[in-house]
Amino acid sequence: MPPGLRLFLLLAPLIPAAGAGADIASGEALYAPCIACHGANGEGNADLASPAIAGQSEDYLVRQLKNFKRGIRGASPDDQSGALMRSMAATLADDAAIADVAAFVASLDAPVPEATLSGDVENGAKLYVSRCGACHAGKGEGNDALYAPRLVGLRDSYIVRQVRSFRTGTRGAHADDRYGRQMAIMAKVVTDKELNDIVAFLNELAKQ
């Protein structure tokens, strides 16, 4: 074992886990105004263009809420749904409130979304493995080490809209959006037809 790794394993238990000190009960209270759009179980609401947020990691949720609050996400003039969420993120008083609400949302189970798009699942599986899975993980569960969120559990229409937003610079173009910029590069390597096949595959994964 390389000495660096041995040292890491030795110290790993001393490194505080994300969200250490976050208060889930306070987060549940802070979540009350979010229910109108994201639902009681964080399942989202297609009519309000509000994504499922249940099952996302605390790290990802904290980063997105901070990005909305600071205008790093949702500030593009073309981003109407992002603007809606920006005004909500502004109501979370401080980093502690963000950490608490994120801890509560992360404790909810990811939903199984209803499929609204159909595509070639087999081709989608191949494309997913070669172009998305390295970051978003083999079963679409996400990978915090690479800052990549969970994709399984998100509605197909939301995934398509976000990838297009990354492609056009509506999301992920801000100079301080380090991880959004990484995804923006990837959004350009798929056509709309390919994306459709990928989401068809993700819909299948969600049922498993």
Ligand code: HEC
């Ligand atoms: C008025 C409706 C509305 C309310 C209320 C609302 N949101 Fe949102 N939220 C949205 C919309 C719409 C989006 C998608 C923005 C986009 O398209 O980029 C979103 C996105 C998010 C995201 C990013 C999800 C992702 O996968 O990247 C998080 C996290 C989030 N909301 C958390 C919250 C929390 C926590 C609250 C309560 C404090 C809240 N929202 C209240 C509408 C709302």
Ligand code: HEC
């Ligand atoms: C190099 C790593 C990487 C690859 C490859 C990658 N992504 Fe991402 N993706 C990310 C990161 C990092 C984020 C988070 C960006 C942020 O913080 O806003 C992300 C975010 C997303 C989101 C937004 C999710 C949400 O909840 O709002 C979607 C949708 C997405 N990726 C789809 C894809 C698809 C489809 C592919 C394959 C075509 C893909 N990604 C390939 C790194 C990657």
